[in-house]
Amino acid sequence: MASFIDLSTLHVPTPRSHPPASWGAQIRENDEFLYANRRQVCTSATRPTGVEGLEIFETDTDFTYIYSGSAWVQTGSIGAFPTFTPTLTQTATITKTVTYSAYWRAGRLIVWQFDLALTSAGTAAATILLTLPVTASALNAVQGSFVFQDTGTVNYAGGILPNSTTQVSLQQAGGATHLGASVTIASGDRLYGTVNYQAAS
Numbered sequence: 001m002a003s004f005i006d007l008s009t010l011h012v013p014t015p016r017s018h019p020p021a022s023w024g025a026q027i028r029e030n031d032e033f034l035y036a037n038r039r040q041v042c043t044s045a046t047r048p049t050g051v052e053g054l055e056i057f058e059t060d061t062d063f064t065y066i067y068s069g070s071a072w073v074q075t076g077s078i079g080a081f082p083t084f085t086p087t088l089t090q091t092a093t094i095t096k097t098v099t100y101s102a103y104w105r106a107g108r109l110i111v112w113q114f115d116l117a118l119t120s121a122g123t124a125a126a127t128i129l130l131t132l133p134v135t136a137s138a139l140n141a142v143q144g145s146f147v148f149q150d151t152g153t154v155n156y157a158g159g160i161l162p163n164s165t166t167q168v169s170l171q172q173a174g175g176a177t178h179l180g181a182s183v184t185i186a187s188g189d190r191l192y193g194t195v196n197y198q199a200a201s
Contacts, residue, residue, distance in 0.1 A: 039064075047072065071201060074105045084133035086114065090122025090185050099192075103133045108199040110134050112144075115192040122185030127178045128170045129163055130191075135200040136165040146170055146193030150183055160195050168195065 039055045040048055047056060050067035055075075057064050062079025065072040081102035088094040096116045103112035112133050122128065136142050144160035148170065158173040170179040170191075 073107060073201070076106050077104070082133070084112065084114075086116075086133070087131045088116065088118070088128070088185075088191070090128045090180055091126040092121070092123055094118055094122055094185055095120040105134070105199070108137065108201070110136075110195075110197050110199050112195045113193075114195075116190065118185055118189040118191060119187050120185075121187065122180070124184040126180050127163075128180045128183070128185065129167050130160075130170070131167050132165075132195065132197070136162065137198040137200045139165065142168060142195065142197040144168070144193055144195035144197075146191060148179060148183060149190040150186075151188040151190075152186060156183060160193060165200065 039057055041057050041059060042048060043060045044058050044063075045060075047058075047065075048054070050069075050072060052067055052069035054067045055064065056067075056072070062077055063074050064076045066075050067073075081104050083098075083102050085098055085101060088096060096118050099115040099117055101112075101114040101116070103110055105111075110133065132142070139162040142160070142162040146158060146160055148156040148158075150156065156172055156179060158179060159171045160168045161171045163169045172179045172182055
């Protein structure tokens with residue numbers, strides 16, 4: 001790829017005289033440089049060949065990406081957030097209605113919000129686990145909070161703790177144990193919350 005040269009650094013011809021012949025080639029190379037390095041508009045199916053630092057905007061997803069040198073990394077969105085259906089377990093896999101579950105990504109920052117209406121039962125005293133929409137960079141990169149509405153007794157609030165880079169557990173506020181030690185999921189319960197973390201890539 002041609003390098004960019006500021007034409008103001010070249011000599012200025014005398015007024016009404018012809019510019020140097022080299023200017024024609026240099027202007028063309030400058031245009032090529034600017035075209036290759038500007039934000040390119042495409043679709044998710046017509047992305048250009050990645051060059052480190054190249055930015056694209058996809059018209060079918062409304063996402064922007066920058067090429068890291070090895071992969072396209074989403075940097076933002078002007079459209080709707082991507083939706084995500086998590087897997088919720090308390091030993092048994094819990095069936096649910098996803099009232100809302102979507103995440104926002106800027107580079108490697110992930111912000112996920114969810115609201116789940118639960119429609120089946122879990123296993124007493126077992127840890128409640130929830131999968132993440134994108135793999136986290138490390139265990140200590142994940143944090144969040146939740147509210148669990150137990151139709152049988154009272155509501156619980158607490159923190160979301162990493163169980164692995166792809167899954168989190170629910171920690172009851174003010175308690176030394178996981179939420180599952182106090183709650184057995186039942187149909188009619190509701191779980192909602194927010195999780196923030198750094199993605200692995």
